[in-house]
Amino acid sequence: MPEDTPKLFKVVSVGEEPPAKFEAVRNSPSRGQYPAVFDYKYIVIPELDNIHFWAMLFWDRLITLIAFHDPDCSCEICSARK
Numbered sequence: 001m002p003e004d005t006p007k008l009f010k011v012v013s014v015g016e017e018p019p020a021k022f023e024a025v026r027n028s029p030s031r032g033q034y035p036a037v038f039d040y041k042y043i044v045i046p047e048l049d050n051i052h053f054w055a056m057l058f059w060d061r062l063i064t065l066i067a068f069h070d071p072d073c074s075c076e077i078c079s080a081r082k
Contacts (some may be wrong), residue, residue, distance in 0.1 A: 004079045005069050007067055011062070011065075025041050025055045026041070028043050042055070050070035064078070
């Protein structure tokens with residue numbers, strides 16, 4: 001992923017309330033094979049220039065949120081960088 005790709009990386013500590021943005025991905029299907037150890041979910045939001053939003057759950061306690069702009073996007077800003 002190019003270094004200048006817009007992105008977000010947030011670790012939600014045990015006992016900390018996840019940010020409101022987490023609600024967008026919370027209800028998507030779980031994809032982890034061993035959810036008590038590692039689980040993840042993701043969505044793609046086309047209306048926001050194909051933002052990819054991932055939520056990872058480690059040991060059923062620690063949440064990591066990752067969002068990034070689609071590296072293959074052809075929006076005006078991305079086209080100017082290519």
